[in-house]
Amino acid sequence: MLPVRQLHLDSRMAGSRMKLELSRVVQGRCRLGVLKELGRTGQQSLEVPGCLLHTHLGTVPHLTQDSMQTLSNLPSVTQVTLSHIAEHQEVLEEFKDGFKKFADLRDTVLYCSLHDPATPCPTGYTTNKTVSVWGSGGRIELTVAKFMALQKTVQPDWYQSMADGETWQNNTSRKRVRKSVDRTLAHLDECLLEHQKSQELEGVEVFGVVEGGDILEERVRSGRETAKRPVAGFCLDGLQTGCMDQNLRNQLITAVTKELPEDKPRLLQGVGRPDEVLACVEAGVDLFEGFFPFQVTERGCALCFSFDISPDPELADRAPPTVLELEEERDTSGETQQNGDLNPDDQLRMTSFEINLKDKRYKDDFRPLVEGCGCYCCKNHQRAYLHHLLVTNELLAGVLLMIHNTAHYHAFFGALREALANDKLDILKRRVLREGGGQAEINA
Template sequence: MADGETWQINTSRKRVRKSVDRSLAHLDECLLVHQKSQELEGVEVFGVVEGGDILEERVRSAKETAKRPVSGFCLDGLQTGSMAQALRTQLISAVTKELPEDKPRLLQGVGRPDEVLASVEAGVDLFEGFFPFQVTERGCALIFNFNISSNPELAELEPGEDQETAGDSQHNGDLNPDDQAQMTSFEINLKDKRYQGDLRPLVEGCGCYCCRNHQRAYLHHLLVTNELLAGVLLMIHNTAHYHAFFGALRDALAEDTLDLLKRRVLGQTERKD
């Protein structure tokens, strides 16, 4: 439980301060119930860090929440569209400095690969898994390249036409890349007529059921005819692709190659700017 409405633009400092106080009070009540309940024994409690876009309140919320016997932390009010990535990174970095390193930090409302990478560098451990669903709802497929292995058999996507196609949508004047409802540079729109005769899988080398058994042209047909199978197949691929991205991210952190992964993922977008 938390008072998490202060992510909205132009929220007053007084309102933000009240949200932090309320969230701490809610947490204390939840911890008391948790302590007295046999049914909740073994259930972990995460504390919610609030504070809007005010650095001092974010730090205060983090410090006070860290004093409580919680198992982890939810960083709320930093979702895509609420603020610029630079400000989000600044706030996350300040917050995570106040939180113990042995307890996980969950960032809510952020799922785009570029934002995930920036947030991980700032100290985030966990993310929500809504992004593949959003991409699927748009009738799109994730195709971005995150392969940093020297083994060509492990490549997810080689540089070429698909990356150019993915980038086109981000620079369409009608689209805002900071709006979670809009297409991003990490996906392709299978409803586009250009895929009507495209006999390739969504991503060459992808081992998901969709890519192993179906072609882009078939997905295009399913989408334009409003077949329910389109969403099923796209969700299979998008979930597998996103999951593989996080696998590559964990490997990059373990092998100290995060900068290389960032160049591979973000370079696809930067070349279009």
């Protein structure tokens, strides 16, 4: 492993442009601010807490460029993953101008991660020298050299360093977790060395990955050592939905963030459910991957939880009638049980923040998905029509649901930032948790 001192000396050649400016820190750990000077031109910014735009090969699933125009206030950062891109490396190398131009992505910052957060990865394929990603053609094994060659081909604005993230299972031994941390730090050092020698990656930012499974000491060690490297931010890995109890996750995140510098962003991987987002923001997380609307859409469901923050305290304690009606309608048979066995497949199960429009009860329901929602779907179509599209397997169902779910989810993050700015986080928590089925306790 490269001595940390040498990495610090080399980092002078290419200092990080990305800056996190915090305007408030609420209740000791909730961070409100703006991530500035993003991208190679440094002209983009992203409000935090916030989430990234989830894509498959640069395209939001189900949506065309025209349907994307119906959405407003989308994040300025687009996420792509090597699990989708790696099998197209030769095509991109021949194109030569980077993935952003190849996919016709304009006015966005490109972030490249290792795995697709919406798809669970098989385990058991990591070695001291390689990690694996899974594309449509199967497993692709990546050495550091191949990983960095891919980054030079993709030419992202920032990317996640290579990491051994296979320690999220509850029965992982302490020895295996320690090895994961050591491997991830070694990968980071090698990636940084290659990065600093590369002209193609000049001006590109690197996020270090914090591992450590469910072992507090290893989490802290991983965070502390990663913070010594010249990285622009941090990816908190191995804390995905279904991998551990929320209270343990909060404890680990809180301990790790104490080791991380205040002026660099923390991106949490694999967590998207609204109740978990609130809990993790309270533990000190800044950014989330925006895959949750896609998962809800794939289930044939619509997000319908409320996050309205009323200026009237009396109204804030009383849920709108439309949401109370939704609570009665929800089929919560697939909810994650907080006291039951944890399972990574919980990411794929229906939650109580959504309604299942395949249910026959919506056959004659002529209301919009959510009363008062301003998205194209809710303004122009009713639940009965979405039900018809789903039961007849029409492709338009995915388009309309993705429009609504994306708009609803990103509006939730806007409400979260507003709540932090106006000391209304407790009101927002009561609204989301009660109307989301009250499935989790979040400690202030």
